[in-house]
Amino acid sequence: MTELIRVVLADDHDVVRRGLAGLIESTDDLEVVGVARDGREAVELVREHRPHVAVMDLQMPVLDGVEATRAIVDGDTGTEVLVLTSFSDHARIDAAIEAGAVGYLLKDAEPEALLDGIRAVARGESPFDPRAARRLLTRAARSEGAGPPAASTLSPREAEVLRLVVDGLLNKQIAGRLGITERTVKAHLTSAYQRIGVADRTQAALWVQRHDLDAPGG
Template sequence: MIQVVVADDEALVRGGIRMILEAQGDLVVVAEAADGEEAVRVVVEHQPAVVLMDVRMPVLDGLEATRRIARSSSATRVLMLTTFDRDAHVYDALRAGAGGFLLKSVPPEHLAHAVRVVAAGESLLDPAITRRLVERFVARPSPEVAGREVLAQISEREAEVLRLVARGMSNLEIARDLFLSEGTVKTHVNHLLRKLGLRDRVQAVVLAYESGLVEPGGGTD
């Protein structure tokens, strides 16, 4: 059973998410939180696999709550939820340690799937959120030299996989694109994450754009 905490300042939203998740059979909501401070407290108390975190909450917003959870060395993964597909805080949330980012408008079955994906240690970005992340780098004058130096540690094949990860492709989609098995792609992803000292795919996407490996609006180099 995958244990989940739901953090949102609207009781109706929390109740709706609880109903959606607990209807699945393999998901259970162990606690709810109405603000970021309470979210941090219940995560420490219950140690759930996933916390669904609203970005904008009183007392302590979802971004700072996510940072505190990440700093606490908790095994809990954070899946950010927002109604704003152009939210200026998307990039900050990913850097804060969020393992995924979804719009509240996603179909119920997609929300349940997202929880399972993040609980399994993968990362997940809504396509609209990926576009926002890409646009975040459009105005950058040049790639960060440090990022280029870090990428020198990975092989050409791993760099190719990283480019596709940065485009929001799943392991299965990458496997089809490169004519590899899904298991081989997963191995490449794990290797590059370890070599680059990255926590998950979200951090890999950020690095790919910061280093210039992937250019906004231009696909890959």
């Protein structure tokens, strides 16, 4: 029997929490193991239950979603964070990605898109809402036309990981090649995606080839 994907939800609105919990529990492959009203509760529930995925709102009391994400990632529980927020939260979204979130979806997404996003995170993928991804691509294009290329914003390690993606290596293989954990590889990839304005490995590989990323950092 396939293991259920365990999920912790974090949102400060009762209606949203109940709606999300009901949606997830209506599936055969997902289960809610904890529901948090603020970031601190989310961190505690993740430590207790060690779910596969934490679905994280960003604007919450006590501890916001960005700091909660950072605490979960630093806690090395094996839990991946999927941000679920509003389209206007650009600054917080960027901060959450920097803190280690592996993807983000918008609260007005179709229910099935959210469920698929949770499943994608559990598989080791990085789902991004198409509208938000388009914004990242537009922003990256503008930054390339107005100043230094986006490649210059990549850290040497992010550039190295991207080059290995182009070589066709999977996350596990990249981790072995570089002597780091798969979780660290995912964190580098997610950060790199955000910096260069792409949403997945295919777009990242095309970007690297287009920008001739030969040397560390660009």
